[in-house]
Amino acid sequence: MFNExxxxxxxxxxxxxxxxxxxxxxxxxxxxxxxxxxxxxVLNVVVGMNTICVYTNDVNYKELCKLKxxxxxxxxETKPIELDGKLIEIPVDYGGELGFDLxxxxxxxxxSIKEVVDIHTKPIYTVYFIGxxxxxxxxxxxxxxxxxxxxxxxxxxxxxxxxxxxxAQTGIYPLEAPGGWNIIGNTSxxxxxxxxxxxxxxxxxxxxxxxxxxxxxxx
Amino acid sequence: xxxxKISAIASIQDLGRKNYKQYGVxxxxxxxxxxxxxxNVLVGNEPNTPAIEIILGGIEIYCDKPMTFCISGANYxxxxxxxxxxxxxxxxxxxxxxxxxxxxxxxxxxxxxxxGGFKADFVLDSYSTNFVAGFGGYxxxxxxxxxxxxxxxxxxxxxxxxxxxxxxxxxRIIQGSEWDLFTDEAKYSLLNxxxxxxxxxNRMGYRLNCDKKLNLENEISLASHGVKAGVIQVPSSGEPxxxxxxxxxxxxxxxxxxxxxxxxxxxxxxRFNSKVKFELxxxxxxxxxxxxxxxxxxxIKEYASEN
Numbered sequence: 001m002f003n004e005x006x007x008x009x010x011x012x013x014x015x016x017x018x019x020x021x022x023x024x025x026x027x028x029x030x031x032x033x034x035x036x037x038x039x040x041x042v043l044n045v046v047v048g049m050n051t052i053c054v055y056t057n058d059v060n061y062k063e064l065c066k067l068k069x070x071x072x073x074x075x076x077e078t079k080p081i082e083l084d085g086k087l088i089e090i091p092v093d094y095g096g097e098l099g100f101d102l103x104x105x106x107x108x109x110x111x112s113i114k115e116v117v118d119i120h121t122k123p124i125y126t127v128y129f130i131g132x133x134x135x136x137x138x139x140x141x142x143x144x145x146x147x148x149x150x151x152x153x154x155x156x157x158x159x160x161x162x163x164x165x166x167x168a169q170t171g172i173y174p175l176e177a178p179g180g181w182n183i184i185g186n187t188s189x190x191x192x193x194x195x196x197x198x199x200x201x202x203x204x205x206x207x208x209x210x211x212x213x214x215x216x217x218x219x
Numbered sequence: 220x221x222x223x224k225i226s227a228i229a230s231i232q233d234l235g236r237k238n239y240k241q242y243g244v245x246x247x248x249x250x251x252x253x254x255x256x257x258x259n260v261l262v263g264n265e266p267n268t269p270a271i272e273i274i275l276g277g278i279e280i281y282c283d284k285p286m287t288f289c290i291s292g293a294n295y296x297x298x299x300x301x302x303x304x305x306x307x308x309x310x311x312x313x314x315x316x317x318x319x320x321x322x323x324x325x326x327x328x329x330x331x332x333x334x335g336g337f338k339a340d341f342v343l344d345s346y347s348t349n350f351v352a353g354f355g356g357y358x359x360x361x362x363x364x365x366x367x368x369x370x371x372x373x374x375x376x377x378x379x380x381x382x383x384x385x386x387x388x389x390x391r392i393i394q395g396s397e398w399d400l401f402t403d404e405a406k407y408s409l410l411n412x413x414x415x416x417x418x419x420x421n422r423m424g425y426r427l428n429c430d431k432k433l434n435l436e437n438e439i440s441l442a443s444h445g446v447k448a449g450v451i452q453v454p455s456s457g458e459p460x461x462x463x464x465x466x467x468x469x470x471x472x473x474x475x476x477x478x479x480x481x482x483x484x485x486x487x488x489x490r491f492n493s494k495v496k497f498e499l500x501x502x503x504x505x506x507x508x509x510x511x512x513x514x515x516x517x518x519i520k521e522y523a524s525e526n
Contacts, residue, residue: 061503064502132469135243146500150440177351195351200243
Protein backbone atom coordinates (compact mmCIF):
# COMPACT_ATOMS: atom_id res chain seq x y z
CA MET A 1 0.00 0.00 0.00
CA PHE A 2 2.49 2.66 1.17
CA ASN A 3 6.14 2.72 1.99
CA GLU A 4 6.07 5.81 4.13
CA UNK A 5 4.51 6.82 7.40
CA UNK A 6 0.88 7.93 7.43
CA UNK A 7 -0.53 10.20 10.15
CA UNK A 8 -3.19 7.88 11.57
CA UNK A 9 -4.27 9.97 14.58
CA UNK A 10 -3.20 12.92 16.73
CA UNK A 11 -0.59 10.68 18.36
CA UNK A 12 0.16 7.87 15.90
CA UNK A 13 2.11 7.47 12.68
CA UNK A 14 1.83 4.14 10.92
CA UNK A 15 3.88 2.51 8.19
CA UNK A 16 2.12 -0.20 6.21
CA UNK A 17 4.08 -2.62 4.09
CA UNK A 18 3.62 -2.48 0.34
CA UNK A 19 4.50 -6.05 -0.52
CA UNK A 20 3.88 -9.62 0.61
CA UNK A 21 4.72 -10.39 4.23
CA UNK A 22 8.38 -11.36 4.50
CA UNK A 23 10.93 -12.02 7.19
CA UNK A 24 13.31 -9.55 5.49
CA UNK A 25 10.81 -6.71 5.94
CA UNK A 26 10.26 -7.80 9.58
CA UNK A 27 14.01 -7.59 10.27
CA UNK A 28 13.91 -3.99 9.05
CA UNK A 29 10.94 -3.29 11.37
CA UNK A 30 12.81 -4.77 14.39
CA UNK A 31 15.83 -2.65 13.56
CA UNK A 32 13.74 0.49 13.04
CA UNK A 33 12.04 0.02 16.43
CA UNK A 34 15.42 0.23 18.16
CA UNK A 35 16.43 3.36 16.24
CA UNK A 36 13.13 5.26 16.51
CA UNK A 37 12.48 4.68 20.23
CA UNK A 38 14.93 7.34 21.34
CA UNK A 39 13.77 10.10 18.98
CA UNK A 40 12.28 13.32 20.36
CA UNK A 41 8.48 13.20 20.79
CA VAL A 42 8.40 9.41 20.34
CA LEU A 43 6.64 7.69 23.25
CA ASN A 44 6.66 4.11 22.01
CA VAL A 45 7.10 2.03 18.88
CA VAL A 46 5.01 -1.04 18.15
CA VAL A 47 6.11 -3.42 15.42
CA GLY A 48 3.26 -5.29 13.76
CA MET A 49 3.24 -7.79 10.90
CA ASN A 50 5.64 -6.00 8.54
CA THR A 51 4.18 -2.74 9.86
CA ILE A 52 5.34 -0.11 12.35
CA CYS A 53 3.21 2.15 14.54
CA VAL A 54 4.92 5.06 16.28
CA TYR A 55 3.09 6.53 19.31
CA THR A 56 3.96 10.16 20.04
CA ASN A 57 3.77 12.49 23.02
CA ASP A 58 1.31 15.40 22.79
CA VAL A 59 2.55 17.30 19.74
CA ASN A 60 1.24 20.08 17.52
CA TYR A 61 0.64 19.71 13.79
CA LYS A 62 4.04 21.11 12.84
CA GLU A 63 5.86 18.73 15.19
CA LEU A 64 3.78 15.81 13.92
CA CYS A 65 4.65 16.58 10.27
CA LYS A 66 8.30 17.08 11.16
CA LEU A 67 8.37 13.73 12.94
CA LYS A 68 6.77 12.05 9.91
CA UNK A 69 9.55 13.32 7.61
CA UNK A 70 12.16 12.29 10.15
CA UNK A 71 10.71 8.77 10.43
CA UNK A 72 10.49 8.44 6.63
CA UNK A 73 14.15 9.27 6.15
CA UNK A 74 15.22 7.08 9.07
CA UNK A 75 13.22 4.17 7.63
CA UNK A 76 14.93 4.49 4.23
CA GLU A 77 18.33 4.13 5.91
CA THR A 78 17.37 1.26 8.23
CA LYS A 79 19.28 -1.96 7.69
CA PRO A 80 17.78 -5.28 8.82
CA ILE A 81 19.01 -6.91 12.05
CA GLU A 82 19.11 -10.52 13.13
CA LEU A 83 17.61 -11.39 16.51
CA ASP A 84 18.90 -14.60 18.07
CA GLY A 85 15.79 -16.08 19.63
CA LYS A 86 15.19 -19.38 21.42
CA LEU A 87 13.35 -22.38 19.93
CA ILE A 88 10.19 -23.31 21.85
CA GLU A 89 7.94 -26.33 21.29
CA ILE A 90 4.22 -25.84 21.91
CA PRO A 91 2.15 -29.03 22.36
CA VAL A 92 -1.35 -28.63 20.88
CA ASP A 93 -4.61 -30.53 21.21
CA TYR A 94 -6.09 -30.11 17.73
CA GLY A 95 -9.83 -30.09 17.05
CA GLY A 96 -12.60 -31.08 19.42
CA GLU A 97 -14.43 -28.67 21.73
CA LEU A 98 -11.43 -26.36 22.07
CA GLY A 99 -10.50 -26.46 18.39
CA PHE A 100 -14.00 -25.66 17.20
CA ASP A 101 -13.14 -24.25 13.77
CA LEU A 102 -10.84 -27.09 12.64
CA UNK A 103 -13.60 -29.12 11.02
CA UNK A 104 -14.93 -26.16 9.02
CA UNK A 105 -11.48 -25.01 8.04
CA UNK A 106 -10.61 -28.49 6.74
CA UNK A 107 -13.89 -28.59 4.75
CA UNK A 108 -13.25 -25.12 3.33
CA UNK A 109 -9.75 -26.17 2.24
CA UNK A 110 -10.94 -29.59 1.01
CA UNK A 111 -8.35 -31.26 3.25
CA SER A 112 -8.61 -33.94 5.90
CA ILE A 113 -8.18 -32.96 9.58
CA LYS A 114 -4.90 -34.86 9.60
CA GLU A 115 -3.66 -32.95 6.55
CA VAL A 116 -4.46 -29.57 8.13
CA VAL A 117 -2.61 -30.57 11.32
CA ASP A 118 0.37 -31.87 9.32
CA ILE A 119 0.60 -28.61 7.39
CA HIS A 120 0.28 -26.57 10.61
CA THR A 121 2.91 -28.52 12.58
CA LYS A 122 5.47 -28.77 9.76
CA PRO A 123 7.13 -25.31 9.74
CA ILE A 124 9.39 -23.74 12.34
CA TYR A 125 7.60 -20.43 12.83
CA THR A 126 9.27 -17.13 13.66
CA VAL A 127 7.80 -14.78 16.27
CA TYR A 128 7.35 -11.61 14.23
CA PHE A 129 5.99 -9.54 17.09
CA ILE A 130 3.94 -9.60 20.29
CA GLY A 131 0.63 -7.78 20.01
CA UNK A 132 -3.16 -7.85 20.29
CA UNK A 133 -3.12 -9.25 23.86
CA UNK A 134 -0.45 -9.54 26.57
CA UNK A 135 1.96 -12.23 25.36
CA UNK A 136 0.19 -12.94 22.06
CA UNK A 137 2.83 -13.92 19.50
CA UNK A 138 2.23 -13.35 15.80
CA UNK A 139 3.97 -16.07 13.88
CA UNK A 140 5.35 -15.93 10.39
CA UNK A 141 5.75 -19.05 8.31
CA UNK A 142 2.18 -20.32 7.91
CA UNK A 143 1.80 -22.41 4.77
CA UNK A 144 -0.31 -20.37 2.36
CA UNK A 145 -2.68 -23.34 1.92
CA UNK A 146 -4.01 -22.58 5.43
CA UNK A 147 -4.50 -18.84 4.77
CA UNK A 148 -8.11 -18.31 5.98
CA UNK A 149 -10.02 -15.03 6.36
CA UNK A 150 -10.95 -13.78 9.84
CA UNK A 151 -14.56 -14.27 10.94
CA UNK A 152 -16.99 -11.63 9.68
CA UNK A 153 -18.20 -11.07 13.25
CA UNK A 154 -15.52 -11.57 15.90
CA UNK A 155 -16.46 -13.90 18.77
CA UNK A 156 -16.89 -12.24 22.16
CA UNK A 157 -14.99 -15.01 23.95
CA UNK A 158 -12.10 -17.25 22.92
CA UNK A 159 -10.60 -19.56 25.59
CA UNK A 160 -7.01 -19.08 26.83
CA UNK A 161 -4.52 -21.28 24.97
CA UNK A 162 -6.50 -21.26 21.70
CA UNK A 163 -4.40 -21.79 18.59
CA UNK A 164 -5.85 -19.92 15.63
CA UNK A 165 -5.44 -18.79 12.04
CA UNK A 166 -6.29 -15.25 10.91
CA UNK A 167 -5.53 -14.54 7.27
CA ALA A 168 -1.89 -15.43 6.58
CA GLN A 169 -1.11 -15.52 10.30
CA THR A 170 -1.23 -18.13 13.02
CA GLY A 171 -0.91 -17.64 16.79
CA ILE A 172 -1.97 -18.56 20.31
CA TYR A 173 -4.45 -16.69 22.57
CA PRO A 174 -2.60 -16.32 25.89
CA LEU A 175 -5.76 -15.28 27.80
CA GLU A 176 -9.49 -15.57 27.38
CA ALA A 177 -10.44 -12.74 25.02
CA PRO A 178 -12.68 -11.74 22.13
CA GLY A 179 -11.28 -12.52 18.71
CA GLY A 180 -11.95 -13.08 15.03
CA TRP A 181 -9.51 -15.89 14.23
CA ASN A 182 -10.38 -19.47 13.26
CA ILE A 183 -9.59 -21.67 16.27
CA ILE A 184 -8.07 -25.04 15.38
CA GLY A 185 -6.66 -26.24 18.72
CA ASN A 186 -5.54 -25.48 22.26
CA THR A 187 -2.33 -25.57 24.30
CA SER A 188 -1.88 -25.64 28.07
CA UNK A 189 1.41 -23.70 27.92
CA UNK A 190 1.21 -20.41 29.86
CA UNK A 191 2.21 -17.59 27.53
CA UNK A 192 1.88 -14.59 29.86
CA UNK A 193 2.69 -14.42 33.58
CA UNK A 194 2.86 -10.97 35.21
CA UNK A 195 4.81 -12.45 38.17
CA UNK A 196 7.76 -13.27 35.93
CA UNK A 197 10.41 -10.66 35.26
CA UNK A 198 9.78 -11.17 31.54
CA UNK A 199 5.97 -11.69 31.61
CA UNK A 200 5.74 -12.76 27.96
CA UNK A 201 7.07 -16.30 27.30
CA UNK A 202 7.74 -15.41 23.67
CA UNK A 203 9.45 -12.38 22.18
CA UNK A 204 10.19 -11.12 18.69
CA UNK A 205 12.84 -13.24 16.98
CA UNK A 206 12.02 -16.45 18.89
CA UNK A 207 11.25 -19.58 16.87
CA UNK A 208 8.35 -21.88 17.58
CA UNK A 209 7.26 -25.35 16.60
CA UNK A 210 3.75 -26.70 17.17
CA UNK A 211 3.75 -30.39 18.11
CA UNK A 212 0.71 -32.66 18.22
CA UNK A 213 -0.48 -33.60 21.68
CA UNK A 214 -3.78 -35.01 20.40
CA UNK A 215 -6.12 -34.77 17.42
CA UNK A 216 -9.92 -34.99 17.59
CA UNK A 217 -11.73 -35.55 14.30
CA UNK A 218 -15.11 -34.31 15.55
CA UNK A 219 -16.51 -31.59 17.85
CA UNK B 220 -13.30 2.99 53.01
CA UNK B 221 -15.43 -0.07 52.39
CA UNK B 222 -17.67 -0.99 49.48
CA UNK B 223 -21.06 -1.78 51.04
CA LYS B 224 -23.18 -2.09 47.90
CA ILE B 225 -22.35 -2.25 44.23
CA SER B 226 -24.18 -2.83 40.97
CA ALA B 227 -21.75 -0.83 38.82
CA ILE B 228 -18.61 -1.99 37.07
CA ALA B 229 -16.17 -0.08 39.24
CA SER B 230 -12.39 -0.17 39.00
CA ILE B 231 -9.31 1.83 39.84
CA GLN B 232 -7.91 3.59 36.77
CA ASP B 233 -5.36 6.20 35.81
CA LEU B 234 -4.37 7.48 32.37
CA GLY B 235 -3.21 4.02 31.31
CA ARG B 236 -0.20 1.89 30.57
CA LYS B 237 1.34 3.32 27.43
CA ASN B 238 4.84 1.87 27.42
CA TYR B 239 4.23 -1.86 27.23
CA LYS B 240 2.24 -2.15 24.03
CA GLN B 241 5.20 -3.88 22.38
CA TYR B 242 4.52 -6.83 24.75
CA GLY B 243 0.87 -6.81 23.79
CA VAL B 244 -0.15 -5.19 27.08
CA UNK B 245 -3.40 -3.25 26.64
CA UNK B 246 -3.33 0.41 27.57
CA UNK B 247 -6.27 0.28 30.06
CA UNK B 248 -6.99 3.54 31.94
CA UNK B 249 -10.00 5.84 32.33
CA UNK B 250 -12.56 5.71 29.49
CA UNK B 251 -13.33 9.43 29.79
CA UNK B 252 -9.84 10.81 30.33
CA UNK B 253 -10.96 14.43 30.28
CA UNK B 254 -13.50 13.99 33.10
CA UNK B 255 -10.95 11.87 34.97
CA UNK B 256 -8.31 14.61 34.72
CA UNK B 257 -10.86 17.31 35.53
CA UNK B 258 -11.83 15.49 38.72
CA ASN B 259 -8.23 15.02 39.76
CA VAL B 260 -7.10 18.59 39.25
CA LEU B 261 -10.27 19.87 40.96
CA VAL B 262 -9.23 18.06 44.15
CA GLY B 263 -5.64 19.29 43.90
CA ASN B 264 -4.08 16.16 42.39
CA GLU B 265 -1.80 15.72 39.42
CA PRO B 266 -3.99 14.74 36.41
CA ASN B 267 -2.69 11.15 36.40
CA THR B 268 -3.66 10.15 39.97
CA PRO B 269 -5.53 6.85 40.49
CA ALA B 270 -9.31 7.32 40.87
CA ILE B 271 -12.35 5.03 40.98
CA GLU B 272 -14.24 4.64 37.71
CA ILE B 273 -17.95 3.79 38.06
CA ILE B 274 -19.76 2.46 34.98
CA LEU B 275 -23.49 1.80 34.49
CA GLY B 276 -24.78 1.15 38.02
CA GLY B 277 -24.64 2.34 41.59
CA ILE B 278 -22.16 2.06 44.44
CA GLU B 279 -22.25 2.68 48.21
CA ILE B 280 -19.00 3.42 50.01
CA TYR B 281 -18.64 3.71 53.80
CA CYS B 282 -15.87 6.16 54.74
CA ASP B 283 -13.97 5.36 57.91
CA LYS B 284 -11.77 8.43 57.44
CA PRO B 285 -12.55 11.94 56.19
CA MET B 286 -11.55 12.81 52.64
CA THR B 287 -11.70 15.68 50.19
CA PHE B 288 -13.17 14.34 46.98
CA CYS B 289 -15.30 15.03 43.93
CA ILE B 290 -17.44 13.15 41.44
CA SER B 291 -16.78 13.94 37.76
CA GLY B 292 -17.94 12.48 34.45
CA ALA B 293 -21.44 10.99 34.22
CA ASN B 294 -24.08 13.01 36.08
CA TYR B 295 -24.99 10.79 39.03
CA UNK B 296 -27.82 11.03 41.50
CA UNK B 297 -25.53 11.00 44.55
CA UNK B 298 -25.70 11.49 48.30
CA UNK B 299 -23.59 11.74 51.44
CA UNK B 300 -25.87 9.76 53.73
CA UNK B 301 -29.21 11.40 52.80
CA UNK B 302 -27.85 14.76 51.61
CA UNK B 303 -27.82 15.17 47.81
CA UNK B 304 -24.50 16.20 46.25
CA UNK B 305 -23.53 17.34 42.76
CA UNK B 306 -20.95 16.56 40.10
CA UNK B 307 -17.81 18.62 39.77
CA UNK B 308 -18.07 19.95 43.35
CA UNK B 309 -15.03 19.60 45.57
CA UNK B 310 -16.47 18.34 48.85
CA UNK B 311 -15.44 16.85 52.15
CA UNK B 312 -16.92 13.68 53.57
CA UNK B 313 -16.53 13.06 57.31
CA UNK B 314 -15.57 9.78 58.94
CA UNK B 315 -18.56 7.51 59.54
CA UNK B 316 -20.56 8.82 56.58
CA UNK B 317 -21.60 6.87 53.48
CA UNK B 318 -21.09 8.08 49.93
CA UNK B 319 -23.88 6.81 47.68
CA UNK B 320 -23.94 6.98 43.89
CA UNK B 321 -27.40 5.73 43.00
CA UNK B 322 -27.68 5.95 39.22
CA UNK B 323 -26.38 7.95 36.30
CA UNK B 324 -29.01 10.42 35.11
CA UNK B 325 -26.93 11.12 32.02
CA UNK B 326 -23.67 9.63 30.79
CA UNK B 327 -22.06 6.26 31.49
CA UNK B 328 -18.85 6.62 33.49
CA UNK B 329 -18.21 8.67 36.59
CA UNK B 330 -15.02 9.19 38.56
CA UNK B 331 -14.54 9.46 42.30
CA UNK B 332 -11.35 11.44 42.76
CA UNK B 333 -9.85 11.93 46.21
CA UNK B 334 -7.25 14.50 47.25
CA GLY B 335 -4.11 12.33 47.55
CA GLY B 336 -5.51 9.55 45.34
CA PHE B 337 -6.26 5.93 46.23
CA LYS B 338 -3.81 3.15 47.06
CA ALA B 339 -3.58 0.66 44.21
CA ASP B 340 -1.28 -1.95 42.66
CA PHE B 341 1.37 -0.23 40.58
CA VAL B 342 2.26 -2.64 37.77
CA LEU B 343 4.27 -1.86 34.62
CA ASP B 344 4.30 1.89 35.39
CA SER B 345 0.55 2.32 35.93
CA TYR B 346 -2.15 1.96 38.60
CA SER B 347 -4.86 1.17 36.08
CA THR B 348 -6.72 -2.13 36.20
CA ASN B 349 -5.88 -4.45 33.33
CA PHE B 350 -9.07 -6.55 33.16
CA VAL B 351 -7.77 -8.66 30.28
CA ALA B 352 -4.73 -10.09 32.07
CA GLY B 353 -5.93 -9.34 35.64
CA PHE B 354 -3.35 -7.04 37.18
CA GLY B 355 -2.99 -3.44 38.40
CA GLY B 356 -5.55 -1.34 40.30
CA TYR B 357 -7.36 -3.36 42.96
CA UNK B 358 -5.97 -6.88 42.50
CA UNK B 359 -6.46 -6.67 38.74
CA UNK B 360 -10.24 -6.84 39.02
CA UNK B 361 -13.46 -4.86 39.41
CA UNK B 362 -14.44 -3.75 42.92
CA UNK B 363 -16.96 -5.86 44.83
CA UNK B 364 -18.84 -5.79 48.13
CA UNK B 365 -16.58 -5.88 51.16
CA UNK B 366 -13.51 -4.49 49.37
CA UNK B 367 -11.48 -2.03 51.44
CA UNK B 368 -10.09 0.76 49.29
CA UNK B 369 -7.57 3.03 50.97
CA UNK B 370 -7.80 6.76 50.25
CA UNK B 371 -4.55 8.61 50.77
CA UNK B 372 -6.60 11.47 52.23
CA UNK B 373 -4.74 14.70 52.48
CA UNK B 374 -5.94 17.85 54.27
CA UNK B 375 -9.26 19.57 53.96
CA UNK B 376 -9.83 21.93 51.02
CA UNK B 377 -12.47 24.58 50.54
CA UNK B 378 -15.67 23.71 48.69
CA UNK B 379 -15.57 24.84 45.07
CA UNK B 380 -17.38 23.85 41.89
CA UNK B 381 -16.48 23.94 38.20
CA UNK B 382 -18.26 23.28 34.91
CA UNK B 383 -17.86 19.82 33.38
CA UNK B 384 -16.90 19.01 29.79
CA UNK B 385 -19.45 20.66 27.48
CA UNK B 386 -21.86 18.40 25.59
CA UNK B 387 -21.88 18.37 21.77
CA UNK B 388 -24.42 17.20 19.19
CA UNK B 389 -21.83 15.27 17.19
CA UNK B 390 -18.66 13.34 17.83
CA ARG B 391 -15.80 14.52 15.66
CA ILE B 392 -13.77 12.03 13.64
CA ILE B 393 -10.80 12.09 11.28
CA GLN B 394 -10.34 9.85 8.25
CA GLY B 395 -8.80 6.44 8.93
CA SER B 396 -6.02 5.03 6.77
CA GLU B 397 -8.47 2.81 4.84
CA TRP B 398 -11.05 5.61 4.35
CA ASP B 399 -10.47 5.66 0.57
CA LEU B 400 -11.14 1.92 0.29
CA PHE B 401 -14.74 2.22 1.53
CA THR B 402 -17.65 2.81 -0.84
CA ASP B 403 -19.07 6.31 -1.25
CA GLU B 404 -22.27 5.00 0.36
CA ALA B 405 -20.29 3.88 3.42
CA LYS B 406 -18.63 7.28 3.79
CA TYR B 407 -21.96 9.06 3.28
CA SER B 408 -23.64 6.79 5.80
CA LEU B 409 -20.93 7.33 8.43
CA LEU B 410 -21.33 11.11 8.22
CA ASN B 411 -25.11 11.35 7.79
CA UNK B 412 -26.75 8.42 9.55
CA UNK B 413 -27.24 7.76 13.22
CA UNK B 414 -25.48 4.85 14.88
CA UNK B 415 -26.81 3.01 17.91
CA UNK B 416 -24.42 2.05 20.70
CA UNK B 417 -24.92 -1.70 21.16
CA UNK B 418 -25.39 -3.19 24.61
CA UNK B 419 -22.65 -5.66 23.62
CA UNK B 420 -20.18 -2.81 24.15
CA ASN B 421 -17.56 -2.85 26.88
CA ARG B 422 -14.28 -1.27 27.91
CA MET B 423 -12.52 -3.03 24.98
CA GLY B 424 -14.80 -1.64 22.32
CA TYR B 425 -18.15 0.01 21.67
CA ARG B 426 -20.04 -1.79 18.94
CA LEU B 427 -22.26 0.37 16.75
CA ASN B 428 -25.39 -0.83 14.97
CA CYS B 429 -26.64 0.80 11.79
CA ASP B 430 -29.22 0.21 9.04
CA LYS B 431 -26.76 0.81 6.22
CA LYS B 432 -23.73 -1.45 6.51
CA LEU B 433 -20.34 0.13 5.85
CA ASN B 434 -18.83 -1.78 2.94
CA LEU B 435 -15.47 -1.73 1.23
CA GLU B 436 -15.16 -1.34 -2.56
CA ASN B 437 -13.21 -4.61 -2.52
CA GLU B 438 -12.50 -7.03 0.33
CA ILE B 439 -9.00 -6.58 1.70
CA SER B 440 -6.89 -8.41 4.24
CA LEU B 441 -4.52 -6.18 6.21
CA ALA B 442 -1.40 -7.25 8.07
CA SER B 443 -1.82 -6.57 11.79
CA HIS B 444 -0.63 -3.17 12.93
CA GLY B 445 -0.63 -1.00 16.07
CA VAL B 446 -3.99 0.55 16.96
CA LYS B 447 -5.31 2.76 19.75
CA ALA B 448 -8.51 3.80 21.50
CA GLY B 449 -10.80 5.83 19.25
CA VAL B 450 -10.10 3.87 16.06
CA ILE B 451 -13.30 2.94 14.20
CA GLN B 452 -12.65 -0.44 12.63
CA VAL B 453 -15.09 -2.19 10.36
CA PRO B 454 -15.19 -6.01 10.22
CA SER B 455 -16.78 -7.49 7.11
CA SER B 456 -20.19 -7.51 8.85
CA GLY B 457 -20.17 -3.78 8.00
CA GLU B 458 -21.01 -2.71 11.56
CA PRO B 459 -18.30 -0.55 13.09
CA UNK B 460 -16.49 -1.15 16.38
CA UNK B 461 -14.86 1.78 18.19
CA UNK B 462 -11.80 0.60 20.09
CA UNK B 463 -11.77 1.75 23.72
CA UNK B 464 -9.17 1.78 26.51
CA UNK B 465 -8.99 -2.00 27.07
CA UNK B 466 -8.68 -2.68 23.35
CA UNK B 467 -6.07 -4.91 21.81
CA UNK B 468 -2.71 -3.29 20.95
CA UNK B 469 -2.72 -4.44 17.33
CA UNK B 470 -5.51 -5.21 14.89
CA UNK B 471 -6.16 -5.98 11.27
CA UNK B 472 -9.68 -4.82 10.41
CA UNK B 473 -9.93 -1.84 8.03
CA UNK B 474 -10.22 1.53 9.78
CA UNK B 475 -12.70 3.93 8.24
CA UNK B 476 -12.06 6.70 10.78
CA UNK B 477 -10.88 7.62 14.24
CA UNK B 478 -12.70 9.55 16.96
CA UNK B 479 -10.55 12.55 17.81
CA UNK B 480 -8.86 12.44 21.21
CA UNK B 481 -10.71 15.58 22.33
CA UNK B 482 -14.09 13.85 21.83
CA UNK B 483 -13.32 10.27 22.89
CA UNK B 484 -14.33 11.04 26.49
CA UNK B 485 -17.69 12.41 25.35
CA UNK B 486 -18.20 9.35 23.15
CA UNK B 487 -17.44 6.99 26.05
CA UNK B 488 -20.38 8.60 27.91
CA UNK B 489 -22.96 7.46 25.29
CA ARG B 490 -25.32 5.02 26.93
CA PHE B 491 -26.26 1.66 25.45
CA ASN B 492 -29.00 1.98 22.79
CA SER B 493 -28.46 5.73 22.46
CA LYS B 494 -27.83 7.32 19.08
CA VAL B 495 -24.58 8.91 17.98
CA LYS B 496 -23.78 11.10 14.97
CA PHE B 497 -20.33 11.79 13.56
CA GLU B 498 -18.76 14.85 11.99
CA LEU B 499 -15.59 14.74 9.88
CA UNK B 500 -12.77 17.15 10.72
CA UNK B 501 -9.11 17.36 9.69
CA UNK B 502 -6.09 16.51 11.81
CA UNK B 503 -5.31 20.18 12.48
CA UNK B 504 -8.80 20.69 13.95
CA UNK B 505 -8.36 17.52 16.02
CA UNK B 506 -5.07 18.75 17.46
CA UNK B 507 -6.51 22.21 18.15
CA UNK B 508 -9.53 20.68 19.93
CA UNK B 509 -7.21 18.58 22.09
CA UNK B 510 -5.16 21.67 22.95
CA UNK B 511 -8.36 23.42 24.07
CA UNK B 512 -9.26 20.49 26.32
CA UNK B 513 -5.77 20.54 27.85
CA UNK B 514 -6.12 24.31 28.43
CA UNK B 515 -9.49 23.74 30.10
CA UNK B 516 -7.93 21.19 32.49
CA UNK B 517 -5.02 23.55 33.20
CA UNK B 518 -7.42 26.42 33.96
CA ILE B 519 -9.29 24.26 36.46
CA LYS B 520 -6.00 23.17 38.00
CA GLU B 521 -5.01 26.79 38.49
CA TYR B 522 -8.42 27.76 39.89
CA ALA B 523 -8.39 24.76 42.25
CA SER B 524 -4.94 25.60 43.60
CA GLU B 525 -5.95 29.23 44.28
CA ASN B 526 -9.07 28.30 46.25
